[in-house]
Amino acid sequence: MKVKLFRIGFLQVCLMLALSFTLVSTIQAGSLEGFMGEKGTIKISGGTAHIPVMKEAAKRIMTFNSDIQISIAGGGSGVGIKQVGEGLVDIGNSGRKPTDKEINTYQLNIFKWAIDGVGVVVNPENKVTLLTKAQLVDIFSGKISNWKRIGGVDKSINIYTRDKASGTRDVFWKKAIDKGQITDKANFVVSNGAMKSAISTDPYGIGYVSVGHIDESVAPVALDGVVPTLENVKKGTYKIARGLYSNTKGKPSGLVKKFIEYLFSPEGQQLAADKGFIPVK
């Protein structure tokens, strides 16, 4: 089944936005029951921080009703917004709020279903687990290029960053390094998952991932004394945070609507919490 996408005018977009908030608040529990008797496919792409939650949600829905097919791809927030806008996918995820321009050109409906921090990570072998913001800025600009200068081993620092399409990069760049420069020697990886595997295999690497992705394979670095954990993001003491958005072109309908509703259901919100994000409800 192809999900129908509505073309709507600007005024209606505003109306829709207002509507979507009421929609969100009126969604009731019941979670998976809504998918009973449904049939069809949902195509999702974009933000890579979202993937663990999307995968688990898809797994549960597809186990509950095997007539539903859900495909999940990455690509980064920019890709998600662009693909949903061009009608290539049904849901485009983004780890940043789509810009007004994007919302207007593509008539996006945006759904923020969780809050996520972006944490600086190093290899678990690394003894450096505390940095000041100034040090972080200098590391990423290439001014500090050896771990020795910040209390580590005498090895050069390998910097990992994400491409411009990444919402994680966007938040990190704005809030962690104050829009500072990232050296052109930095290595580029294409997803939160790829960042984690790069840092977990490189003892001299430093990078940044969604807090939901931090596990024992990488070590979080405290920034100005605050460790990037779920609790600290929740309390607001850890400032480098952003919303996780799922966007649709026009008002969602049918299966896509149900999927978004599921994300806001108690079960969906619990899922987000289980994967290391802060539920919005």
Place this chain on the structure above:
Amino acid sequence: MKGIDRFAEKFFWVAAVLSLSVTVLIFGFMVILGLPLFKGGQFFEILSKPWLPDRGIFGIYPMIVGTLSIALLGLGFAFPLCLGCSVFISVLGPKRLGRILKKTVQSMTGIPTVVYGFVGIFLLVPVIREVFESGSGMCILSASLLLAILISPTMILFFSDSFDQVPKPFLDAVDALGGNNAQKILYVILPYSWRGVLTGLILALGRAMGDTMIALMVAGNAVALPDSVLDSARTLTAHIALIIASDFESLEFKTLFACGIILYLFTTVIALLVRSIDSKSWRRK
């Protein structure tokens, strides 16, 4: 019968025109969309400048260097190995073993490059990092080693096919003259089949330059101009994959068409080279 003949003729004609026009159209598409670059005279500027998006400079020179160095180094690693392997398959090795080896190589052609990239990240990159103690291990060297594996089947199959075409009496003659295997290879097989070897080599180079996944996953993708093979580098193909999500209207996005045009020209030149070699060897026969 005649009806079928005519139909087949039509069918092949349409197929040929269709595939040709798609190729031409894609090139035209890139040139047209890249037109603002040509008009503004920025095209050649882009080819020679570095990539500094924060300062509004969108040059792809480092990516051209990255593409060429990774592809050529990969070719350099693979060539001697492939030559040896195909000599073993076609000439020196036991016939049975040769056949098994060839079948293995044939099945290698089907391995998706993302698999090589994946294996590379977990096995090769840490080794390179520890052995050379420089950088992150994501570098030109790692990518070119993996590319060498990727392009080997192409080369080995081409080489061994052209070795197989050496007439048996020639080889018998060497044996009759008391020549050893080394002499057989150097003075008979290679001079007879060098065109096939060159064709395989050029096709493999094309494959190496066109590959995206390995470079994207293993080369590190840094935009700085690489100084050594242990530096992180970005290829044109990886660059396109990384930038594709940016704003359609931006100059950043438009430079992708320059990347596309350059890649297209590289591969076209390669294809033309292959064709000219092929036609020459045809005339000789």
